[in-house]
Amino acid sequence: MGVLWLCCVFLTVCGSGLGGSDKCDEVRKVFQVRHIGPSQVLPPGPRPGSDLQVCTSKNLTCCTKKMEERYQVAARRDIQNLLQMYSNDLKTLLSRNVASFQETFEVLMRQGENYTNAFLQASYQKMADQAAGPVGELFTDIGLFLLGSELDVDGFVQRFFDGLFPLVYGHITNPGVGHLSPVYAECVRSINRNIRPFGAVPDLLADQITRSGVSGRLLLQALHLSIEVINTTDHLQLSRECRRALLKMHYCPHCQGLTESKPCMGYCLNVMRGCLASMAEIDAHWREFVRSLEGLSAKMYGAQDLEPVLLGVHAVLRDAIGHAEKNRARLSTQVHRKCGPPSWKPAQSVSVLESSSTVSIPPRAANRTPGVSLTVKRREFLSSLRSYLTFYIGLPDQLCVRELASGDTPCWNGTELVKSYTLRVVRNGIRAQSANPEVKVKGEDPLINQVIDKLKHVSQKKLHMSVALVSQVAG
Template identity: 75%
Template sequence: VLPLFPTETFELLMRHAENHTNAVLQGLHHSMADQAAGPVRELFTDISLFLLGSELSVDELVQRFFDALFPVVYNHLINPGPGEISPGYAECVRSSRRDVRPFGGAPGLLADQIARSGVSGKLLLQALHLGIEVINTTDHLQLSRECRRALLKMHYCPHCQGLTQSKPCMGYCLNVMRGCLASMAEIDAHWREFVRSLEGLSARMQGPQDLEQVLLGVHALLRDAVGHAQKSGPRLSAQVHKLCGTPSRKPTQLVSIQLSRSSSSTDSIALKAPVRPLGDSLAVRRRDFLSSMRHYRTYYGGLADQLCVSELVFGDGQSCWNGTDIVKSYTLRVVGNGIKAQSGNPEVKVKDADPVINQIIDKLKHINQLLQGKSIPKLGSLDQIETGSGDVEGRYSGDCDDEDGCGGSGGGDVKRKVSRVSKMSTDTLTR
């Protein structure tokens, strides 16, 4: 079967980066780590949504994170006192953050890093989802009536003459299978380009475009940002006092209760979010995945030939079935792969390309242009790129009409787990 890159790798990376950021804050600034965990969680949640195709502004989500962080830093590191600042005062401190700039250039730097690396990460996720759709679509492609008749004739008509051990001639088999899989062969050039384009994107995912490096480096940038605020403490305290007045704080009794809860909650975070090795890095998994994909870059163009060579025919020099009799060799013309080559196919009449395959090809063309960095009009969101065109059961209609009992091709959910690429080729590929 074709290899699949585990998209769960992105989820693991996101959780690991969040845990690592929380752990570093606990080590450096234990008093504020618990209250900072909420903004940190929201930051990584927003980044995940951005990567999954949400129209979130990277700059705004980063600014929102630092807005939420400033009251925590102010209360614990810049102007600590015998209690928590009141919610109203905390909101004033939050609103002042963009004016007093306590974290220096950190917000802009983080937004730039996420935007740069996020573009590549988002494209990779889009490409992986589309790869799954291509596999699922071709896996459930329904054969045309002409193809089913040709397969019946090739496999079972010899049995009517008592030739139960016969196998089709190579040329005969190629004509039948190339006719049946003509639409699928049209994917070949675009699938090859898809694999090449994925390799190109992977090569570019280094340095500032390496999502893993950026996310696992958030803790370092955040450490420097908080350190910058501490060094600027007197200036920030004066500016906030000018904008918000004297800090108002909660009663001591409530503070002690909250601190007790905070300590318990902080211990809980430490237990739930230990820093553990991520295992193979995203780069290593990406490299291994692409290495496997290279073995299947010619899959769609050579599927018919592979089936005939590996499964269906006798070796050279043996008598074989030509569709009507047992002969020494097949004498009719053998056509090539693809729709255009089928006009002279003596065994299978092929009409037009399958419309569902045409939709898949259009999506491959689009994602290939995106992967190659070409400037093209936007074709909608990730959901539109990855949505399949099959019916609710995941079947897809090929060269099929009312006489075949086929329905139309409506929108259906793409299956996320793929066990095989073609029912006819499972054994062949796993040998």
């Protein structure tokens, strides 16, 4: 009777995949190498597993309840690390381009400001130094607008021309006398908007900055949102059912001494499609978001392209001053009526002659910082982003095919090693999970729904409305 009992115990251990305490030694080694938990929770050898909740087995086991708890934490950590690893390239692409576009905007603004000051030095040298302040404020306001500040573009463009008008009026009235006195200059500044000395040029510049600036800031906002989406899904809060399924798939085989086994492909797909079901719901909205970016980029040319607008401010300013020069008689009469005869500060002891050739204005397409073209950057970015169009819908499959599942037999089916997984494999998405044999999905994730709402808002409201508005104005 004793011999028979010993044989039964031997067969039970062998049948469970343990084959003796040496298999538990292997489990112990893996447990410690992977830093899953302290060695005190490990049993000295195979034991009954009646206290286990997920990794249950009729056979002897190498696991304790404390080990099972540690395994569940490890399984969750492993999946989150994999999610972050797989999204890292996409996040890097987005982060790098946010920084790149912001840097390009800054470079273009510096160049635009330099071109404008160079034009004034070349053509209107006497007033160039005084005009540098208003020019700097104009480009500072443009930069703030691009970064999302709720500035009134018409307002800051008009303020620029308000500050410019006394300088221009002094130039066209009597360029050799000197500068207008502060009191008289303030009066001239105050009537700028009423007499419109620069014609329609201020409105034109404000329109160009608005249209190109809205596109630029929407591009940055969209990229910031996409990074937020990635960060949210990287740190997805897994449901209790998912955590138990991951434990069963990843570490329950260890309890039977099967430390090198991998889950069957179908089994892995069911678990991961169940755990990431809410993520799959992002797919349609992510695709629409990318298409919206493409639509926005396609419209960013001409008056809506920030690059020629910023680098062309000096040309707009030339037209504005030219308009004032052509209408000097009318302007002189209007200013005299409102402010009286000009009051001047004494001229400098050494007069500075006007010159149209003292300073050369760099051509708009020349002397550029290499790689600064917004058009090229947008094209390269969108080309790279298209390769992630199916990122969310394909994530469970990618994780199983590349990292988690076994393509060989035997494989782990959640209970034992088998030749193949025989249960139904469900599709991606919330609706399909009602038939999932491995994970019970109770409903949508509220956090994912918030992400979807933000994507919808940007895609359907901001980007589409911007494209429609620009098309209407351009037409």
